[in-house]
Amino acid sequence: MTDQSTCVQNLTFDLESYLQARKAIIEKALDQSLPIAEPPVIYEAMRYSLLAGGKRLRPILCLATCELVGGTIEMAMPTACALEMIHTMSLIHDDLPAMDNDDYRRGQLTNHKKYGEDIAILAGDGLLAYAFEYVAAQTQGVNPSSVLRVIAKLGHTVGATGLVGGQVLDLASEGNPDISLETLNYIHTHKTGALLEACVVTGAILGEASEETLAALSRYAYNIGLAFQIIDDILDITATQEELGKTAGKDVEADKATYPRLLGLEASKAKADELIEAACAEMSPYGDAGVPLKAIAQLIANRKN
Ligand code: FPP
Numbered sequence: 001m002t003d004q005s006t007c008v009q010n011l012t013f014d015l016e017s018y019l020q021a022r023k024a025i026i027e028k029a030l031d032q033s034l035p036i037a038e039p040p041v042i043y044e045a046m047r048y049s050l051l052a053g054g055k056r057l058r059p060i061l062c063l064a065t066c067e068l069v070g071g072t073i074e075m076a077m078p079t080a081c082a083l084e085m086i087h088t089m090s091l092i093h094d095d096l097p098a099m100d101n102d103d104y105r106r107g108q109l110t111n112h113k114k115y116g117e118d119i120a121i122l123a124g125d126g127l128l129a130y131a132f133e134y135v136a137a138q139t140q141g142v143n144p145s146s147v148l149r150v151i152a153k154l155g156h157t158v159g160a161t162g163l164v165g166g167q168v169l170d171l172a173s174e175g176n177p178d179i180s181l182e183t184l185n186y187i188h189t190h191k192t193g194a195l196l197e198a199c200v201v202t203g204a205i206l207g208e209a210s211e212e213t214l215a216a217l218s219r220y221a222y223n224i225g226l227a228f229q230i231i232d233d234i235l236d237i238t239a240t241q242e243e244l245g246k247t248a249g250k251d252v253e254a255d256k257a258t259y260p261r262l263l264g265l266e267a268s269k270a271k272a273d274e275l276i277e278a279a280c281a282e283m284s285p286y287g288d289a290g291v292p293l294k295a296i297a298q299l300i301a302n303r304k305n
Pocket residue numbers: 086089090091093094099100102128158159163164167191192246250
């Protein structure tokens with residue numbers, strides 16, 4: 001995918017080392033963000049899912065855009081951790097029996113399988129609340145009005161205007177695969193795209209980006225967000241449980257509308273490639289500074305899990 005693209009031209013950039021280094025500092029920051037306290041069981045359950053690995057794509061994006069606009073990693077790290085807390089809580093709740101009823105996530109038992117449904121619900125709630133506290137209490141060296149803007153953005157992203165709204169329509173579409181492409185795009189851009197957009201935009205807000213740059217980054221994020229979910233739909237069909245670290249074939253089993261179902265596999269891949277190209281094009285004016293974000297876009301197109 002995307003072999004001839006504007007994305008690859010510059011890639012003397014060593015994406016693998018970049019991602020590895022970023023992942024290491026993020027893992028450390030996440031570990032330190034949430035020490036065990038009383039009552040231990042809830043902290044253990046929160047840490048169990050928060051520290052279960054994963055690509056850490058969301059915090060990496062937040063740090064990358066802060067740096068792109070001249071900010072530092074330190075300015076964005078509390079928000080980067082908060083975004084991973086929010087992502088993790090959304091997956092804990094998504095996996096519950098009342099929603100997708102999944103047993104495996106990131107290669108290990110889901111939170112409710114390990115701790116029970118009651119604790120899993122509370123672990124999700126705890127992570128969500130702590131994410132907001134963490135941004136407000138831990139962000140340093142940033143204009144307070146920018147921190148407030150980030151907090152408002154996070155609220156808008158997780159609520160009915162974002163993840164919650166997307167998840168409601170996603171659940172309603174189970175057993176109803178004949179929904180329109182417009183509704184499917186709504187689900188994908190809200191359930192998945194909104195949080196990726198928040199990662200990209202909050203990093204840039206913390207780095208005091210101009211409104212013009214924020215708009216370009218928001219368009220970049222829209223494109224990678226939709227592409228990410230189209231690839232997710234494709235992998236649900238083409239990848240194995242071992243590759244994914246979670247149950248494969250769930251969309252077909254739940255009779256869900258997906259891109260491959262509406263457009264076919266080839267056209268879905270083509271659409272994802274087109275979106276990645278568009279995302280890279282948004283970064284072209286930023287020259288070398290935009291290369292990490294182009295490379296991350298490409299990674300999304302080529303991901304296997
Ligand atoms: C995974 O999708 C789930 C999401 C991307 C988000 C789900 C959102 C919620 C449960 C709402 C969370 C609540 C708040 C307050 C943020 P999927 O089921 O398509 O993918 P999967 O195969 O990885 O489970």
